Amino acid sequence: MSKEKKIAADKKSPSAVTGKALDWTLLSRVMHYVKPYNKTFVVAVFLTIFLAAIAIVQPILVQRTLDDYILKDNYNGLLTMVIIMMAQLIIQTAAQYYQTYLTNWLGESVIRDLRTDIFNHITSLRLKYFDRTPIGVLITRTVSDLETIADIFSEGLISIMGDMLLVVAIIAAMLYMDWKLALVTLIPMPLFFVATYIFKEAIKSSFQEVRTQVAHLNTFLAEHISGISVIQYFAREDQEMRKFVAVNEKYRDANIRSNWYYSIFFPVVEILFAICMGLLVWYGAQRVLTDQQLVWLSPNHKPVTTGTIAAYIVLLNLMFRPIRQLADKFNTLQMGMVGADRIFKVLDTQEVAENNGTVNTGRIKGDIRFEDVWFAYNDENWVLKDINFHVKPGETLALVGATGAGKSSTINILNRFYEIGKGKVTVDDIDIHDYDVNYLRGQIATVIQDVFLFTDTIANNISLNNETITREQIVSAAKDVGAHEFIERLPGGYDYNVMERGSTLSAGQAQLISFIRALVYDPAILVLDEATSSVDTETEILIQNAINKLMQGRTAIVIAHRLSTIQNADRIIVLDHGEIKEMGTHQELLKIENGFYRKLYDLQFNSAGIAR
Ligand SMILES: Nc1ncnc2c1ncn2[C@@H]1O[C@H](COP(=O)(O)OP(=O)(O)O)[C@@H](O)[C@H]1O
Ligand SMILES: [Mg+2]
Incomplete structure (x- = not known):
């Protein structure tokens, strides 16, 4: 990280940036705004848990269908299985729809209330505050910083909880089906957590840089559009253009840097995923063959079947989808917290004229x-x-x-x-x-x-x-x-x-x-x-x-x-x-x-x- 960038990041929001993964006091302040929508919040959380649970039903159904019906040429029950699978899909889709809708609704409602509060607060601030605060910064606070808070709900908090639950449920299901197969398949997992951690840290600083540059861009634009006549009277368009190009360039660079981290991280995850798959096929195939013989010897032995392998493939796919996005979501959450921190700083600004006076009737004579x-x-x-x-x-x-x-x-x-x-x-x-x-x-x-x-x-x-x-x-x-x-x-x-x-x-x-x-x-x-x-x-x-x-x-x-x-x-x-x-x-x-x-x-x- 360049020195300049570090300073910019530090300047922005010390508590949320240098703090732990989650600043609970800050989060509880955000949650305070959820209170009017408590019911929606509870339903959204419930749906999230439900979605994690219902997701692992699908691989289990696949396993059953393969092992008990297709491989045994039992076509009578197959239709029932297909209907059950379709029902599962429909329920899952409906739940997904409501969950997405509710979390978005929740986020947008929370920031609508926050936006009202912040506008109300800004208009009550003393002129002294505006002497020091550029308009562009305040606009960035009330518009884009607030958007990041909405994401806490739609893509952050609830979503992370759901993803983690899903991953835990999947690992549990794998272990339940066959713990040896699960352990071999999941050998690359620790590597994966390391990669996610590195990525999360890298992307955090670059996101911060992006936020800083957006504020610069907004301030520059707000000021130059307000002062357009000065620029045109003095024919300063070219010079101002050059300044703008520089600001614009910095914004682009900040965005490119964050995208660069993605372009490294995603292939790494794909490789790890492929390794998991390779291990599964390699070890799983051996087990299918040996277990067939073991079952002959002792009928109580729970074998690894073709159905198990198929279920594992579905489970692995299911697991990697959220895992790929986990780092991203953590950052969304973190960005939301940074945004919240900045918003609350404005809300906490006590630069309002003290209003302890009580005289408020009659007409002033004007002495x-x-x-x-x-x-x-x-x-x-x-x-x-x-x-x-x-x-x-x-x-x-x-x-x-x-x-x-x-x-x-x-x-x-x-x-x-x-x-x-x-x-x-x-x-x-x-x-x-x-x-x-x-x-x-x-x-x-x-x-x-x-x-x-x-x-x-x-x-x-x-x-x-x-x-x-x-x-x-x-x-x-x-x-x-x-x-x-x-x-x-x-x-x-x-x-x-x-x-x-x-x-x-x-x-x-x-x-x-x-x-x-x-x-x-x-x-x-x-x-x-x-x-x-x-x-x-x-x-x-x-x-x-x-x-x-x-x-x-x-x-x-x-x-x-x-x-x-x-x-x-x-x-x-x-x-x-x-x-x-x-x-x-x-x-x-x-x-x-x-x-x-x-x-x-x-x-x-x-x-x-x-x-x-
Ligand atoms: N918002 C402000 N913050 C800090 N200093 C100010 C501010 N407004 C004016 N000043 C300073 O206070 C002094 C008096 O300003 P002002 O009362 O506006 O003068 P006048 O109206 O007589 O031209 C000036 O030196 C000016 O620079
Ligand atoms: Mg004056």
Whole structure:
């Protein structure tokens, strides 16, 4: 194993990878999801045991038919035997059908439930988690890693149990028929177990590599399709193509390596099988001849007959079918466990905003106070340092400052998307931690620069499928914002289907939709984070009117590059490297000689000569 590969494998899932053949705690967690389907599970297990038992009936019937009927020219009973054999086959086939169907049904049901849980959990995670986790990885978890868990049931656990039972039953039947013949025939078996073990270990690491490469492939694809416009604008197709070729190549190599192990293992098993057959024929034939004489001497001697040899041939065939797949199934099981381990890791991620607050009634007035607030995304790399301000209900606060000054961070902590390090934030003089998080967020509408629209109708994108919001409310809000006309002109109007990420609308139109979204939720506090940065002048006028409408009777925090949009704010805060440098009204701040705000203002209005 190459060093690189080993590291990749280790990184993935330490407990399930380095653990024993089976991690019982993990398995019991998976089994927890079987509980609702206990009856199906029991029936499936029962059918599996039944299948192992009924399978060895067939060789015994073959032996009887040969020895008692065909070789004795007894054609009367032969028909009965044929009917019994056919009945056995039909029962076996029916049982097989139900067993396959039930185990698959079970696996798919379990992962459907798990998938619901994981989606539910992912959507509740804090933004901090997504800062570190690529989308492609999460998609791999919820789709392909989950599939491997379904296989635990359809091809893994139950199937392995059935196969092992079958092998034991076959060996028992062989020993029962003639223990000497059984021992000679099965001489190569230990060799076989060694080969299986080696194969299992080899294939395990290569499977892991395949899983790792699938995640890479998914991440690469998810990112590049999302960022397709960047790639095309900068004509980076060729370079990205080359990167993709490399990722793709690694995936191919990983798959080829695992297939290579198969291409060695299967012929080895065939050879061992042939040796067993050879031993059977060689020793069996001798025994048939000598035993015939022995029976003459002592009638109690149980001979090896032609029927026994035929039964053995059927038994050997029966035995090698599951044995060939046993290593594979163990790996399927192991892969399922690795998948389960990863899924449960996501489910165990405790990065959810603590929701211990209880205040969840009444309407917030919108009094916001930051007291000595310090905030960092990581450890003590303070992004906000000792922030103090107070916004009274109905007032508008504007935040200005260079990119990276900490403006967006300020509003993110108000929403409790991230938790503050030191200090206190209150809304209506109640600590934000004392509010029910969902209630608090419901009272604050945030409009950001990057509008996200789902593949859905305009109406649903506005209401976000909230059934309490009526079509009348949506239309009325759209009229208030001044977007009604353009929506009506779209084919289907409010039922017009927005394509993925709003790609069929202009940036300004998408932004207007996000304003309507904020308005129908009728928030007490309105937050605008550079909401007007990506629109043309004409739309800006429209949007400025929309904003004025939105701000009526609400507390507002506005972040804007264009100072023209914030001149009327009751208070303006200038942030720089996470610190408040200046605070006051537009007029007050302009008076500060050499002040930050003054410089910003001169830059935008005087040097360029136009407000922008
Ligand atoms: N999710 C994040 N994780 C870690 N650091 C972040 C994150 N978001 C922003 N930062 C950092 O915090 C600082 C302030 O960012 P931000 O509040 O977004 O600035 P602004 O909105 O004023 O442009 C920047 O240095 C930025 O790199
Ligand atoms: Mg920002």
